Amino acid sequence: MPHDHHDPLSPSGHPYRQDNDEPLSYWQMMEIAVRELMIEKGHLTANEIATQIDAMDARSPADGAAVVARAWVDPAFKARLLDNAGAASTEMGFDIGPLNLIAVENTDKIHNLIVCTLCSCYPRNLLGLPPDWYKTRAYRSRAVSEPRAVLREFGVELAEYVTVRVHDSTADMRYIVLPARPAGTEDLTEAELAQLVTRDSMIGTGVPRRTL
Amino acid sequence: MGGMPAGPIPMEGHDFSLWEKRVDALLTLCGSKGFFTVDGLRRALEDMGEEAFEKYSYYERWIASINQNLVEGGHYTLEELGTRMEEIRVRGQTYGDANHG
Incomplete structure (x- = not known):
């Protein structure tokens, strides 16, 4: 490929946002300054920041999808998830940190939607x-x-009889939607089921795929 | 802003750039090290007024709030910040250049 070729879309299907080759902005200068000062004063290390970014990059909706698929195939796990989503997720090896995590279950009569009206929890x-x-x-x-x-x-078009419950997240209280398992998926494995679980279906702005 | 009238939801997204990820990492680390809490982040964000939510991007508001909380916490002074930003400004024209100074 020629070197002057710029792919217009990233692997996630979004346009690349220029970062390292745009004119330096005031806020970028502030970020560099804050980071350097905190490192020099011994409050943080460069390694801690890099490690944190790596951990963040490693997380994806596939983690949530694995939890949902487990709940679909294992009723005892589902009960634990609805009782304490943080503990149940930790059981599967996901680090939930100190925040309270609540799983809310979609049924044929209830649809849950998650928002953070204050910010972005x-x-x-x-x-x-x-x-x-x-x-x-x-x-x-x-x-x-x-x-x-x-x-x-x-x-997402919901029938009139479906109750919509909107959950407003806070810094200490996060929600995840446990979407309803699609009909006709009885023969799928847990790993296959996880592929049906979209990010938006766990926010409530979508529903799982019906087929692989 | 919950409940306020608003237009259609913009669906376009973007991949986070390095400086945005660093802002995010700074906040998480400041929280886990106890320098300030997410309540402190929110307080400074809300003090910016509604205009800031129109004018500045998400992580721009965050770094402004992180900075304010760290200055208030005595981790460095505003003067140190200003001096450092000036040094950074002359390192280069782009984030990549300025970051390698």
């Missing part, structure tokens, strides 16, 4: 960093006042 230890739209004013404002309209924008 999100079950990042199981899903990675939140998508941009989760942090927008539009989502945070409207998720609590007209959730059904918001869901329609995401392509």
Whole structure:
């Protein structure tokens, strides 16, 4: 490939945001300055920052999907997950940290939706960093006042009889949706089931795929 | 802003750039080391006023808040910050250049 070729989309399907070759911004200068000062004064190390970024990069919605798939195939695990989502996830080897994690279950009569109206609290230890739209004013404002309209924008059309429950996250209390297992998936393995579980289905703005 | 009227939800996303990931890492580490809490982060964010939410990006607001909390906590002074930012400004034209100084 020629070296002057720039792929317009990243592997995740998003346009690359220029970072290292754009004119240096005021806030980038501030980030460098804060980081350098904190390192020089012995409050942090460069290694701690790099390790933290690696840990963050390693997390993805696949972690949450593994937890959901386990709950779909193992009723005892599902009961533990709904009782204490943090402890149940830790059982599977996921580091949840000190935050309280609550799993809320979707059924044929209840659909749960997660938002953080204050900021961007999100079950990042199981899903990675939140998508941009989760942090927008539009989502945070409207998720609590007209959730059904918001869901329609995401392509989720709910029957009138389905109750929508919106959960407002806080710094200490995060939620994750346990989506309903799609019908007709009885023959799938746990690993295959996990592939049906999308990120948005664990936020409540989507539903799982029906087929692999 | 919960409950306020707002337009359609913008669905486009972007991959986080290195400086944004570093801001995120700084916040997590400052929290786990007890330098300040997420409540401190929020207090400084909300003190910025509504305009800041229109004008600045998500991680721009975060680094401003992190900085304010660290200065208030006495971890470094505003003067040290200003001096350092000036040094960084002359290192290069881009984030990559300035970061290697």
